[in-house]
Every structure is written in structure tokens, then in C-alpha cells.
Amino acid sequence: MKELINLINEKLDEYMQITYPESIFKAMKYTLMLPGKRLRPIMCLETAKILGCDINKMLPTACAIEMLHVQSLIHDDLPCMDNDDYRRGKLSNHKVFGEANAVLAGDALLTFAPQLIIEKSEDLSMTQIVRILHEYTKFAGAYGLIAGQVVDIESEGGKLDKTKEHTLDFIHLNKTAVLFRLAIRCGAIGAGADDKTIEELDDFAKKFGLAFQIYDDIMDEISSFEEMGKTIGKDKNSGKLTYVSLYGLDSAKRKFKTLISECYDIIEKYNSEVFKNIIKKLESKVGD
Amino acid sequence: MKELINLINEKLDEYMQITYPESIFKAMKYTLMLPGKRLRPIMCLETAKILGCDINKMLPTACAIEMLHVQSLIHDDLPCMDNDDYRRGKLSNHKVFGEANAVLAGDALLTFAPQLIIEKSEDLSMTQIVRILHEYTKFAGAYGLIAGQVVDIESEGGKLDKTKEHTLDFIHLNKTAVLFRLAIRCGAIGAGADDKTIEELDDFAKKFGLAFQIYDDIMDEISSFEEMGKTIGKDKNSGKLTYVSLYGLDSAKRKFKTLISECYDIIEKYNSEVFKNIIKKLESKVGD
Numbered sequence: 001m002k003e004l005i006n007l008i009n010e011k012l013d014e015y016m017q018i019t020y021p022e023s024i025f026k027a028m029k030y031t032l033m034l035p036g037k038r039l040r041p042i043m044c045l046e047t048a049k050i051l052g053c054d055i056n057k058m059l060p061t062a063c064a065i066e067m068l069h070v071q072s073l074i075h076d077d078l079p080c081m082d083n084d085d086y087r088r089g090k091l092s093n094h095k096v097f098g099e100a101n102a103v104l105a106g107d108a109l110l111t112f113a114p115q116l117i118i119e120k121s122e123d124l125s126m127t128q129i130v131r132i133l134h135e136y137t138k139f140a141g142a143y144g145l146i147a148g149q150v151v152d153i154e155s156e157g158g159k160l161d162k163t164k165e166h167t168l169d170f171i172h173l174n175k176t177a178v179l180f181r182l183a184i185r186c187g188a189i190g191a192g193a194d195d196k197t198i199e200e201l202d203d204f205a206k207k208f209g210l211a212f213q214i215y216d217d218i219m220d221e222i223s224s225f226e227e228m229g230k231t232i233g234k235d236k237n238s239g240k241l242t243y244v245s246l247y248g249l250d251s252a253k254r255k256f257k258t259l260i261s262e263c264y265d266i267i268e269k270y271n272s273e274v275f276k277n278i279i280k281k282l283e284s285k286v287g288d
Numbered sequence: 289m290k291e292l293i294n295l296i297n298e299k300l301d302e303y304m305q306i307t308y309p310e311s312i313f314k315a316m317k318y319t320l321m322l323p324g325k326r327l328r329p330i331m332c333l334e335t336a337k338i339l340g341c342d343i344n345k346m347l348p349t350a351c352a353i354e355m356l357h358v359q360s361l362i363h364d365d366l367p368c369m370d371n372d373d374y375r376r377g378k379l380s381n382h383k384v385f386g387e388a389n390a391v392l393a394g395d396a397l398l399t400f401a402p403q404l405i406i407e408k409s410e411d412l413s414m415t416q417i418v419r420i421l422h423e424y425t426k427f428a429g430a431y432g433l434i435a436g437q438v439v440d441i442e443s444e445g446g447k448l449d450k451t452k453e454h455t456l457d458f459i460h461l462n463k464t465a466v467l468f469r470l471a472i473r474c475g476a477i478g479a480g481a482d483d484k485t486i487e488e489l490d491d492f493a494k495k496f497g498l499a500f501q502i503y504d505d506i507m508d509e510i511s512s513f514e515e516m517g518k519t520i521g522k523d524k525n526s527g528k529l530t531y532v533s534l535y536g537l538d539s540a541k542r543k544f545k546t547l548i549s550e551c552y553d554i555i556e557k558y559n560s561e562v563f564k565n566i567i568k569k570l571e572s573k574v575g576d
Contacts, residue, residue, distance in 0.1 A: 024430050045314045075395060080387035098442055099368035103391060104434050107363060110398050111429035126414035133421060141399035142312050144391050147301045150312045153388055173462045 001277055008038045011063050015116055027097040027105035032070045034088035040183040041066045047187025050270040058190045060120035061132055064113035065183050068140050069108035074102055132186045139182040148175025155241040168241050177209020204266040207272035214252050215282045217242040256286055289565055296326045298349050303404055313384040315393035320358045322376035328471040329354045335475025338558040346478045348408035352401035353471050356428050359397035362390055427470040436463025443529040456529050465497020489522050492554040499547035502540050502571045505530040544574055
């Protein structure tokens with residue numbers, strides 16, 4: 001895991017060159033290079049690997065997905081959105097570079113990510129590149145990540161009373177699970193996997209994404225700023241719809257465990273130490 | 289021209305379907321469907337046409353470029369950027385939908401545009417699609433549109449005193465000319481043009497883009513809200529670097545005329561009524 005993280009950090013640093021006008025590239029790179037778990041690019045590379053593909057082939061795509069993730073964090077933290085001053089333990093982008101640059105740095109990451117895939121994926125076919133870009137554009141936009149963010153904002157203060165469970169699943173599938181789905185689907189496409197395999201791994205990604213979001217909701221309740229690197233208790237205080245607020249802590253933990261167990265079932269046959277380690281780490285933090 | 293505008297509006301309306309969560313799609317569609325000149329998509333289609341390509345082939349790309357343009361307008365108008373309450377004669381996006389939705393609507397357009405190109409360009413080859421997406425990602429991001437916007441913001445209040453001319457050209461080439469370049473280059477790629485033709489037309493696009501920006505600067509000085517559909521005199525009042533502020537009105541007009549004359553020289557052999565009409569309209573507004 002550590003080696004993968006180092007490799008990804010090294011590549012992110014290499015891909016993200018600072019040129020004129022420096023202010024925008026510095027803003028993009030600042031949040032990108034904050035120490036992160038790099039879960040999404042790791043899962044993209046690991047998916048390629050368990051399907052027999054050289055991970056070097058997928059490094060541009062894996063890094064592009066991390067850039068998309070960071071873009072969503074920069075815009076989410078803006079004063080007009082979640083208004084968060086901290087991210088990954090450091091000041092958030094707009095606190096360092098100002099709001100205008102934070103908006104533009106997010107925009108620039110959103111287009112630099114696919115540019116990187118196009119320019120650096122020499123070992124992928126044109127069809128594979130188009131398929132990967134199609135997944136990217138679908139999951140990054142109003143049919144994915146942004147749909148989740150919009151409904152999440154609308155859920156604040158309990159404004160969405162009706163069919164809360166359906167709404168909560170929609171938010172988490174779109175706001176959180178989509179990036180894991182994107183990572184895993186792209187890894188599988190790069191490896192030339194058939195549709196059945198892609199859909200099976202996609203199912204894993206959905207379940208893992210939901211489990212990850214429940215983990216995040218639980219941590220928002222029981223963790224500390226030091227551990228999470230971001231403001232804690234915010235979701236609760238802003239009346240946001242979370243698994244914990246809707247079902248209570250115990251029930252959220254049970255739901256988390258069920259999903260994790262289903263994840264193990266799907267991934268078992270691939271015998272992946274990396275996937276197992278990622279899941280185990282979440283399990284150990286949530287506890288009994 | 290009117291027929292082309294109608295065709296583009298019809299396609300924009302068709303491509304931009306409102307689905308759940310409606311708030312984001314409505315915000316995206318609101319600014320997109322405000323009456324605009326549709327210059328960029330028209331130039332994309334006309335370039336394809338003069339090079340012998342059926343314009344229907346390029347409708348998704350042409351509309352995608354208009355979406356990118358609208359995305360940049362929505363984010364430019366935000367309070368943390370140019371803070372403009374009006375756009376195309378109506379309230380700007382954040383005044384109607386709030387800042388959070390305006391940021392997200394821009395993000396969503398930025399990814400929906402390439403998604404549209406991928407999903408609807410059945411008559412383009414995979415290589416053409418990748419080339420078009422490459423142009424899109426380069427020109428939309430920190431190597432294009434956003435670079436121009438960043439330096440433009442930094443130029444406010446006369447903060448960038450040194451090498452002003454170079455800075456002004458950088459802003460206008462990146463903030464304004466890139467979208468015309470993108471439109472024309474994509475039209476040529478779709479038509480299967482050779483590199484020499486693409487570069488020749490690209491030169492036209494650069495010159496036209498600069499002329500268009502000088503026209504815009506002149507209008508900011510001599511026009512009215514009614515005519516332009518946006519706040520007038522803002523650039524002057526905020527101390528922004530413009531052709532008029534740097535060279536004076538007469539000199540700006542002379543520079544405009546020189547560029548327009550060079551545009552005529554390049555485009556003459558294609559005998560395009562559409563390009564001629566577009567240029568003539570600008571000329572008539574700038575006057576003598």
C-alpha cells in the first residue's frame with residue numbers, strides 16, 4: 001500500500017507541472033499534494049492488476065481520478081457550499097488562494113484530468129480512451145458526483161422529509177460511491193475486461209462506496225479533527241441527512257458490516273491483498 | 289444565420305434534458321437557453337461546411353462548445369469573480385439559483401459537454417473524437433480559458449504594470465480567442481482537414497478572437513446595457529486592463545480594423561457568407 005501511495009504521489013507531482021500563470025497551477029497542486037489515502041487511484045490500479053494488466057498503463061487514469069476527487073473537495077469546501085476551512089488537516093484551498101482561484105482551480109482540475117488521460121495513455125487503444133473518458137464525464141457530472149452533491153445540499157436542515165431512505169441512498173451512491181465505481185470500472189476497461197466482470201466489480205464498488213460513506217458518517221460522530229483532518233460533527237450540526245442521523249449509530253454500524261461482508265464475498269476470488277487491507281482498515285476504525 | 293441559430297437552439301434544448309435532481313439541470317439550462325448570438329457553435333459548423341463536411345456530424349461538438357462558453361460565463365459572473373448580476377439581459381445564474389448551484393451548474397456543464405460529444409458523435413471516428421476531446425480539455429483549462437481568466441483577475445486595479453501589452457495579449461488570446469479557436473479547430477478536425485488547413489484557420493480564429501475582444505472592450509466604453517445585455521463600464525471602473533484603457537479608443541479601433549482586414553484575407557478563398565456576415569456585424573457596431 002505504501003509503495004502504491006508513493007508511486008501515485010510521485011506521478012501526481014510529475015503530471016502537475018507548474019507553468020504560467022503560476023497562481024492557478026499552484027492552487028491546483030496545493031490540494032492535490034496534501035497527504036491523502038489515495039484510495040481511488042489505488043483501487044483503479046489494483047483492479048487493473050488483478051485482471052492481469054500492467055499498472056503503469058493505468059497510472060494517468062488513476063491520477064486523473066484523484067484529480068477529479070480533489071476538484072470535488074475544493075468546490076465542496078467553498079463558503080457557498082459546505083464552508084469548510086480545513087481539508088486533509090490543512091487550510092482548505094479558498095483559505096489559502098482565495099475563492100476565485102479555488103473555483104478556477106477546481107474547474108482546471110476537472111479538465112486537466114481528462115487531458116492527462118488523453119496525453120499520457122500511449123498504451124491504451126483509442127476505443128479504450130473514449131470508453132474511459134465516457135465513464136469519467138458521466139460520473140463526474142450531473143448524472144453522478146454533482147447530482148449527489150446537489151441532493152446532499154438540499155437535504156440540509158431536514159428539508160427533504162419524504163422518502164428519506166431513498167434520498168440518502170441516492171446521495172451516497174452518487175456523492176461517494178461514484179468515484180470508487182469510476183476507479184474500478186476504468187481499471188477494468190484498461191485491462192480489457194468483459195462486461196460481466198466489469199459489472200461484478202462495479203457491484204463491489206457500489207457496496208464499498210456505501211460502506212465507506214457510512215464509515216465517514218460514523219467517524220463524523222465518534223472521531224476527532226486530528227484523526228480525520230477535517231472539521232468533525234459538521235454534518236450533524238447542519239442537520240444533514242446521514243446514516244447515523246437516520247438510523248442511529250448502532251444500526252449504521254450493522255449496515256456497514258453487512259456491506260463489508262458482501263464486499264469480501266465479491267472480491268474473494270481475486271485474492272487481492274490491497275483490497276483486503278483497505279477494507280480491514282475501515283473495519284478496524286469502526287470497531288464493534 | 290437565423291436558421292443556424294434556430295438549429296443550434298433546438299439542439300441545445302434537445303440535448304439538455306431535465307431529469308432528477310431537477311434543480312441542477314434547470315440551473316444548467318437556464319443560462320444555456322438565454323438568447324445568445326451562438327457565434328462559437330456557428331463558427332464550428334461553418335468551418336466544417338466550407339471544408340465539405342455535413343454540419344449534422346458536428347452538431348454535438350458545436351453545442352458542447354457553447355456549453356463550455358456558458359460554463360465560463362456562469363463562473364465568471366459569481367460574486368467571488370466578476371460579481372455580475374446580469375447576463376444576456378437577464379439575471380445571472382447565481383442570482384436565480386444561488387451561488388452553490390451556480391458553481392455546480394458550471395462544473396456540470398464542463399463535464400456534460402464532452403459527454404455529449406462522446407455520446408452523440410456517431411459519424412466521427414474514435415480518433416476524431418479523441419482529437420476533439422483533446423482540443424476541448426486543453427482550451428477549456430489552465431492552458432487556455434482559465435489561464436486567461438486568472439491573469440485577467442490579476443490585472444485588476446493595475447496590479448500588473450510591467451509588460452502590459454504582453455499581458456493583455458495573453459489574456460485576450462486565452463480568455464476570448466481560445467473558444468473561437470476551439471470551435472474552428474474542431475470543425476476542421478471533424479471535416480478531416482489536413483494540418484496546414486487547420487493551422488491556417490486557427491490563425492484566422494486567433495485574429496478574429498483578438499478583434500472580438502477589442503470590439504467588446506470598445507463596446508464596454510461606448511455601448512449600453514440594452515445593447516449588450518450585461519453591465520457596461522465595469523471593466524473601466526474596476527481598473528481592468530483593456531485595449532481601450534491601454535491604447536485609447538482611437539488606437540483600439542485601428543487595431544480592430546487591422547485584425548479584421550487580416551481575417552478577410554485568410555477567409556476570402558472559402559467564400560463563406562456566414563463568416564463574412566459575422567465580421568461585418570462587428571465592423572458596423574464599432575463604426576469609423
